[in-house]
Amino acid sequence: MAHTTEKKGTFLEEVIEATPDGERLVHCLQCGSCGGSCPSGAEMQYTPRTLIAMINAGDRDAVLAANTMWACVSCYLCTTRCPQNIPITDIIYTLKRMSIAEGRYSKTDAPAMAKTFTDFVEMFGRSYEIGLAIGYHAFKRWKPIELMKMGPMGIKMLLRRRMAFIPSKIRQIDQLRAIIKKAKELSAKEQQEAKALRQPTHGH
Amino acid sequence: MKYAYYPGCSAECNAVAYEHSVREVADLLGIKLQTIDDWNCCGATEYFSQDELTACAVIARNLALVEPQLQQLVAPCAACYLNLKKTDKLMADHPDIGAKVNECLAAGGLNYQPGRVRVRHMLDVIVDDIGETAVRDKVVHPLKGLRLAPYYGCQVVRPIEAGDGTEYPMKMDRLLGWLGAEVVDYPAKAHCCGGHMTQISEPQAFELIRRLLYSAEQAKADIIACMCPMCQLNMDGYQGRVNSYFGTDYRLPIIYFTQIVGLAFGIEPKKLGFGKELVAAMPVLKAKMNGQLATSLG
Incomplete structure (x- = not known):
């Protein structure tokens, strides 16, 4: 298609490349069904519709610094309502990954939450709720007060045995770690290639 | 009917009421649930926010561990359900992703053929496979x-x-x-x-x-x-x-x-x-x- 060759190396091309079925992005009509459907639209600096326009305009820095991705709750309403079948939620995931990889986010603890969660998965092969709560709120987030606010609920959960101190662990953790190591290697290689393709940003 | 079963991390503790009631109801309806041996966390939405291939590979390990004689996998948790289903679909629709995920799985001696396992939610199994008559009979x-x-x-x-x-x-x-x-x-x-x-x-x-x-x-x-x-x-x-x-x-x-x-x-x-x-x-x-x-x- 003409537009893809012409846009090689642009931010639009980069997002398309990094998102399964991302090529649908060029068909956006700017109808606003996504933003209108979004339960978190009011929290967003830019609704998905605006964000797509900004991707088209190559406004890479502003898009990756936007709070839109961190307000997204992955409910997929935008995706299923899009008349052009654009995988909007998946595009948001792509932007989250780019923003985290380049440290462009601010005023959100979502990346710290994600990292704490997956660190436990890599440690035990299972999620670990108490570890996540303490590790994330008290250490990654440096907001022990948040942990205290959760206290009364936590105690009720403990009394009902809905929380366990001892984490569950899978037997073949080495196998899982080998799989994850390989995946991270392949992804790092791809990120390097994508970076090499990227056009230098002008201005600022 | 026999299904592979993916409990998900919540089933072990926080959602133990779900786990127990799923098992009790399944027993009564003659649904046999065989837990995937040594299943791992699906990563919820947290891996997808960081690295897509790692997300898919972590999820696909569970699909690869489904016993060869079972074609259907039941997950009671919505997030686990979607992750398992989405990964299978991504691998099937995008052979390049499928190949990469299998390259990762190979590092752990595993392989998954996309489309081999049909991922179902517990609600679908009870409503569609068991159906109205059998459910009403048990009330x-x-x-x-x-x-x-x-x-x-x-x-x-x-x-x-x-x-x-x-x-x-x-x-x-x-x-x-x-x-x-x-x-x-x-x-x-x-x-x-x-x-x-x-x-x-x-x-x-x-x-x-x-x-x-x-x-x-x-x-x-x-x-x-x-x-x-x-x-x-x-x-x-x-x-x-x-x-x-x-x-x-x-x-x-x-x-x-x-x-x-x-x-x-x-x-x-x-x-x-x-x-x-x-x-x-x-x-x-x-x-x-x-x-x-x-x-x-x-």
């Missing part, structure tokens, strides 16, 4: 007089449509109707509970939870029946915090749909995990139900 305590609000959440009905629509699903409505309950019609039944947002922005998360409680209460629901541990935790565990935040006084018990099914089937409430919820369901059940069930509840 010993019809739930007459109980107003139930079915809550579907997001990740089972979207984005991968499984024959029940993405906007206004009806499967749980039908199932609860077969049990004799009054099924409440309310607009928020497939709206979002906020997922992990309680951990990131409480004001944003609490507003999403409030909308659900408001909508169900407006429809005069006695209890909300849900089908995902995250939804249950958000609406039940955080209900007190939501009330203090907004100055509201919601007291809506949030129960897994399998607990309700089990109750109608005459399974002992304790075996179904009743009492694990923070907003107690038993007082409501006893007050609203008359006749045999109320007596059997003690």
Whole structure:
């Protein structure tokens, strides 16, 4: 298609490349069904519709610094309502990954939450709720007060045995770690290639 | 019928009521669930935010571990369900992704042929595979007089449509109707509970939870029946915090749909995990139900 060759190396091309079925992005009509459907639209600096326009305009820095991705709750309403079948939620995931990889986010603890969660998965092969709560709120987030606010609920959960101190662990953790190591290697290689393709940003 | 079974991390502790009631109800309906040996966490949404290939590879390990003689995999948690289904679909629709995921799996001596395993949610299995007649046959305590609000959440009905629509699903409505309950019609039944947002922005998360409680209460629901541990935790565990935040006084018990099914089937409430919820369901059940069930509840 003409537009893809012409846009090689642009931010639009980069997002398309990094998102399964991302090529649908060029068909956006700017109808606003996504933003209108979004339960978190009011929290967003830019609704998905605006964000797509900004991707088209190559406004890479502003898009990756936007709070839109961190307000997204992955409910997929935008995706299923899009008349052009654009995988909007998946595009948001792509932007989250780019923003985290380049440290462009601010005023959100979502990346710290994600990292704490997956660190436990890599440690035990299972999620670990108490570890996540303490590790994330008290250490990654440096907001022990948040942990205290959760206290009364936590105690009720403990009394009902809905929380366990001892984490569950899978037997073949080495196998899982080998799989994850390989995946991270392949992804790092791809990120390097994508970076090499990227056009230098002008201005600022 | 025999299915592979993926419990998910919540089943081990936080959502033990779901796990127990799924097993009890499955036993009674002749659904054989064979747990995937040494299954691992699906990563929820947290890997997809960081690295897509790692997300898929972590999930695909579970698909690869499904025993070769089993073709269907049941997940009770909405997030696990979507992750497993989405990864299978991504690998099938995009052979390049499939090849890369298999390259990762190979590092652990595993392989997965996309499309080999059909991922199902527990609700679909009960409604579609078991069906109305068999379910009605098992009802010993019809739930007459109980107003139930079915809550579907997001990740089972979207984005991968499984024959029940993405906007206004009806499967749980039908199932609860077969049990004799009054099924409440309310607009928020497939709206979002906020997922992990309680951990990131409480004001944003609490507003999403409030909308659900408001909508169900407006429809005069006695209890909300849900089908995902995250939804249950958000609406039940955080209900007190939501009330203090907004100055509201919601007291809506949030129960897994399998607990309700089990109750109608005459399974002992304790075996179904009743009492694990923070907003107690038993007082409501006893007050609203008359006749045999109320007596059997003690």
